[in-house]
Amino acid sequence: MSSSASSAAAGGPAVFPEHHYLNNGTTVRSWLLTLDHKRIALLYLSVVMVSFLLGGIFAMVIRLELLTPGPTIIEALTYNRMFTLHGVVMIFLFMIPAIPAVFGNFFLPIMIGAKDVAFPRWNLVSFYLYFAGAVLALWGMLNGGTDTGWTFYTPYSTTTAQGVLPVLLGVFVIGFSSILTGLNFIVTIHTLRAPGITWFKLPLFIWALYGTAIIQVLATPVIGLVAMLVAAESAFGFGFFDPARGGDPVLFQHLFWFYSHPAVYIMVLPAMGVISETISAYSRKNIFGYSMIAASSLGIAFVGFFAWGHHLFTSGQSAFDAGAFAVISMLVGVFTAIKVFNWVGTLYKGAIAFTAPYAYICGFLFFLVFGGMTGIALATVSLDIHWQDTYFVVAHFHFIMVGAVIMGFLAGLHYWFPKMFGRTYHEGWALVSAALIVLGFNATFIPQFLLGNAGMPRRYYEYPERFQALNVASTAGSSLLAIGFIIIAIYLGFALKYGPVAGPNPWGSRGYEWMTPSPPPTENFDVTPTFAHPPHDYTEDAVGDPDFAHARTT
Amino acid sequence: MNGDLLDTDWLRRLLWLPEQASTFAVSVDRLHYFVIITTMVMSGLTGALAFYFFFRYRRLSENQTTPAVHPTVGFEVAAVSVPLVVFLAWFVIGFGDYAKLANPPPDAMDVYVMGKQWMWKFAYPDGPNSVGVLHVPANRPVRLLLTSRDVIHSFYIPAFRLKQDVLPNRYTETWFQATKPGRYQVLCAEYCGTQHSKMWATVVVLAPEAFDAWLKEQQRGLVARADILADPDMVSIQGNLVEQGKRVAMEQGCLRCHSINSAVNDTERHIGPTWVDLYQRPTKLTTGDTIVADEAYLTESMMEPNNKIVAGYQPLMPSYQGKMSGPDTAAVVEYIKSLRSDSAELQPVKGPVYEQLRQ
Numbered sequence: 001m002s003s004s005a006s007s008a009a010a011g012g013p014a015v016f017p018e019h020h021y022l023n024n025g026t027t028v029r030s031w032l033l034t035l036d037h038k039r040i041a042l043l044y045l046s047v048v049m050v051s052f053l054l055g056g057i058f059a060m061v062i063r064l065e066l067l068t069p070g071p072t073i074i075e076a077l078t079y080n081r082m083f084t085l086h087g088v089v090m091i092f093l094f095m096i097p098a099i100p101a102v103f104g105n106f107f108l109p110i111m112i113g114a115k116d117v118a119f120p121r122w123n124l125v126s127f128y129l130y131f132a133g134a135v136l137a138l139w140g141m142l143n144g145g146t147d148t149g150w151t152f153y154t155p156y157s158t159t160t161a162q163g164v165l166p167v168l169l170g171v172f173v174i175g176f177s178s179i180l181t182g183l184n185f186i187v188t189i190h191t192l193r194a195p196g197i198t199w200f201k202l203p204l205f206i207w208a209l210y211g212t213a214i215i216q217v218l219a220t221p222v223i224g225l226v227a228m229l230v231a232a233e234s235a236f237g238f239g240f241f242d243p244a245r246g247g248d249p250v251l252f253q254h255l256f257w258f259y260s261h262p263a264v265y266i267m268v269l270p271a272m273g274v275i276s277e278t279i280s281a282y283s284r285k286n287i288f289g290y291s292m293i294a295a296s297s298l299g300i301a302f303v304g305f306f307a308w309g310h311h312l313f314t315s316g317q318s319a320f321d322a323g324a325f326a327v328i329s330m331l332v333g334v335f336t337a338i339k340v341f342n343w344v345g346t347l348y349k350g351a352i353a354f355t356a357p358y359a360y361i362c363g364f365l366f367f368l369v370f371g372g373m374t375g376i377a378l379a380t381v382s383l384d385i386h387w388q389d390t391y392f393v394v395a396h397f398h399f400i401m402v403g404a405v406i407m408g409f410l411a412g413l414h415y416w417f418p419k420m421f422g423r424t425y426h427e428g429w430a431l432v433s434a435a436l437i438v439l440g441f442n443a444t445f446i447p448q449f450l451l452g453n454a455g456m457p458r459r460y461y462e463y464p465e466r467f468q469a470l471n472v473a474s475t476a477g478s479s480l481l482a483i484g485f486i487i488i489a490i491y492l493g494f495a496l497k498y499g500p501v502a503g504p505n506p507w508g509s510r511g512y513e514w515m516t517p518s519p520p521p522t523e524n525f526d527v528t529p530t531f532a533h534p535p536h537d538y539t540e541d542a543v544g545d546p547d548f549a550h551a552r553t554t
Numbered sequence: 555m556n557g558d559l560l561d562t563d564w565l566r567r568l569l570w571l572p573e574q575a576s577t578f579a580v581s582v583d584r585l586h587y588f589v590i591i592t593t594m595v596m597s598g599l600t601g602a603l604a605f606y607f608f609f610r611y612r613r614l615s616e617n618q619t620t621p622a623v624h625p626t627v628g629f630e631v632a633a634v635s636v637p638l639v640v641f642l643a644w645f646v647i648g649f650g651d652y653a654k655l656a657n658p659p660p661d662a663m664d665v666y667v668m669g670k671q672w673m674w675k676f677a678y679p680d681g682p683n684s685v686g687v688l689h690v691p692a693n694r695p696v697r698l699l700l701t702s703r704d705v706i707h708s709f710y711i712p713a714f715r716l717k718q719d720v721l722p723n724r725y726t727e728t729w730f731q732a733t734k735p736g737r738y739q740v741l742c743a744e745y746c747g748t749q750h751s752k753m754w755a756t757v758v759v760l761a762p763e764a765f766d767a768w769l770k771e772q773q774r775g776l777v778a779r780a781d782i783l784a785d786p787d788m789v790s791i792q793g794n795l796v797e798q799g800k801r802v803a804m805e806q807g808c809l810r811c812h813s814i815n816s817a818v819n820d821t822e823r824h825i826g827p828t829w830v831d832l833y834q835r836p837t838k839l840t841t842g843d844t845i846v847a848d849e850a851y852l853t854e855s856m857m858e859p860n861n862k863i864v865a866g867y868q869p870l871m872p873s874y875q876g877k878m879s880g881p882d883t884a885a886v887v888e889y890i891k892s893l894r895s896d897s898a899e900l901q902p903v904k905g906p907v908y909e910q911l912r913q
Contacts, residue, residue: 283611286622286624315721319649334637341633347603358852371591380648383589385652385717459750538622541617
């Protein structure tokens with residue numbers, strides 16, 4: 001790592017601060033009952049990482065099973081349980097909380113010059129709700145053998161002999177955690193901005209979190225509702241979704257996607273926010289079209305609510321509905337395109353350094369563009385008839401949702417790692433694993449696009465032999481991915497304890513969060529910061545400029 | 555394909571698309587190519603620009619400063635309108651094709667399709683029913699009226715680019731016009747349980763004359779069989795009930811999971827216990843208890859299948875409560891009782907089974 005302007009200005013090699021949030025209390029109790037948003041973020045980080053590990057193991061079992069057309073390593077029922085586990089764990093336990101609950105919790109208050117979120121106790125409650133829901137859902141699936149897929153489509157989910165009740169309750173409880181986090185963020189952004197930080201001086205990560213929080217608060221109650229309806233129907237035989245008793249199985253799909261479509265933006269918007277921060281920092285450049293990127297976050301949050309019907313093109317809904325939902329879905333694509341153009345524009349006249357987070361930015365743009373364009377293609381109604389419920393859809397949502405979110409998460413993790421833990425990691429290994437992950441991800445999912453073209457439906461335990469070559473290619477790609485993640489775990493784990501001391505601002509970033517020591521003190525700032533410049537401003541030399549407080553914190 | 559100005563078949567192969575065997579497949583693929591090409595051009599241009607910037611604006615010094623650059627209004631208008639115009643062009647073409655698919659031509663031939671775990675049944679208004687094989691004429695529109703007996707399925711013919719969800723207690727419709735005689739695979743595309751990935755059928759597309767001849771022959775066969783069944787002297791009461799049980803068992807899909815063949819079932823894994831020699835057999839349950847598989851147990855296992863699970867099996871079977879009449883249930887029990895390994899030779903069910911049309 002470069003010893004940057006900051007440590008140089010401090011006059012010597014970077015020194016690890018004596019008092020910081022990590023050593024302010026070392027008992028188990030001081031961690032488990034902490035009200036510090038940074039420690040809560042780390043609690044989230046640990047559970048989220050365990051969830052990601054589990055979800056990844058389930059994914060590898062699925063890929064291994066699909067190596068051959070017939071049974072390979074597990075039985076049909078086990079396979080069905082496995083993709084249910086993979087979906088529920090990755091979506092509800094990993095991707096939804098990953099960026100907002102970890103990086104959002106850690107950096108939102110620091111980026112707006114606050115000491116904590118507006119409701120620190122609710123923040124802790126939210127973590128424990130998430131934890132309880134996660135344990136309940138996981139236990140429910142492992143013990144009850146839930147085999148419905150993460151979509152819980154009725155009437156299969158209400159008639160299957162496998163247990164669905166605990167996992168639905170788990171999702172319900174996790175929903176409350178999500179709502180509380182969202183509410184907390186909205187109130188924090190409205191009320192706790194430091195003097196000098198106006199709405200249009202908010203870092204773009206905050207705008208993205210703001211859009212996310214609105215979706216969390218407004219959409220999550222619907223998944224809670226629908227989980228309860230399915231639970232009541234399967235436990236007590238209510239007939240909400242049972243046509244024999246006057247119910248409607250398609251009603252479930254409308255309710256489910258009313259949440260689960262915007263939920264995609266709960267996952268992707270924060271990743272977009274991370275990309276805005278990192279692309280600015282590593283290009284040393286102001287964000288081209290700041291207000292367009294901020295506005296498009298809110299635009300996606302808004303129109304995302306009205307696009308759910310594109311999941312139902314083959315369900316028998318009317319042609320008029322299909323057309324309306326298709327056009328609305330395309331508006332999401334337009335808002336996303338605005339962001340992409342403005343990020344590319346940010347590079348113009350920048351000063352670009354190719355670092356590991358930069359590799360993830362490139363990966364992010366690639367997955368976002370192709371995941372997004374295939375999304376628009378899927379919304380082109382007649383094409384969806386062939387692709388609906390095939391591996392094309394699987395590949396599409398892994399690109400846009402998983403690819404983009406993981407790229408954003410890893411870019412953020414590498415960018416903010418020195419801030420969170422005060423140490424830097426090995427850049428060479430970071431680049432190797434970034435290359436492996438981007439390549440592995442493509443090698444896993446490009447064959448799946450082709451499988452969908454060829455007509456292989458999703459959730460197939462066995463498949464016709466003509467699909468085998470592409471399945472083998474996909475499994476091979478997924479093992480590259482696994483190796484990439486293992487390397488990250490090793491060098492970041494090593495850096496936690498033995499990495500070189502980072503200093504307050506190893507990247508020379510102008511983001512507000514770099515104004516404080518690394519790791520930050522419990523109160524976030526030793527010196528009350530001033531915010532004279534907009535975020536992402538690289539027009540003036542930092543050295544000797546008192547307005548850039550970055551250099552005077554140690 | 556033939557007759558097109560441009561031969562696009564290489565593109566179809568490159569994209570791993572199956573052969574085009576319906577009129578809809580041709581128009582869907584044409585849009586698919588257009589979408590792929592515009593996607594690649596737009597992404598390629600954006601990517602090339604990013605690459606150019608990346609090499610042109612590499613970092614020169616650690617504390618380099620950069621000018622603040624902001625987009626012009628013209629840039630932002632273009633950033634919004636170019637993608638919007640392209641997407642709407644896709645939509646207009648795609649929605650046109652979709653609207654055609656949603657409105658079957660009035661002269662289409664009707665076929666009823668019923669999905670159930672885990673098979674497809676087809677019925678012609680003036681012809682036979684069949685399981686697993688759908689015969690249709692080429693070059694004539696065919697309308698499918700689909701419904702499900704249990705959970706949601708999705709009727710999918712990749713070669714026709716056709717898919718339609720199949721819902722319980724509701725009829726959905728779709729249509730196609732096959733263009734080439736041949737056999738095409740039908741898959742279930744909506745997850746429906748353990749055997750979802752094996753819920754396949756075949757569409758046999760016949761030349762129009764061949765189809766007419768086939769239909770006539772099927773109708774003749776039906777009349778002949780109906781005559782026999784109508785005559786009570788031709789079969790004994792006992793035989794009749796066993797026959798009826800066998801027919802019900804095939805119709806209800808029992809034989810997908812329960813084997814009726816004692817000789818070969820070692821090589822073939824089954825989802826449920828075999829029916830051969832099941833009657834009066836002492837059976838060990840998952841609870842550890844042992845019960846005798848008598849009439850009461852067999853009936854209970856159809857209505858409340860998960861109450862007493864045989865050791866070594868999973869609680870997978872759906873309940874047939876309300877789905878089978880009393881006489882049908884009795885007939886299935888009689889059929890199970892008739893399956894003794896020391897008596898009659900028993901054949902596994904193969905291929906399509908044509909049955910009498912219900913009135």
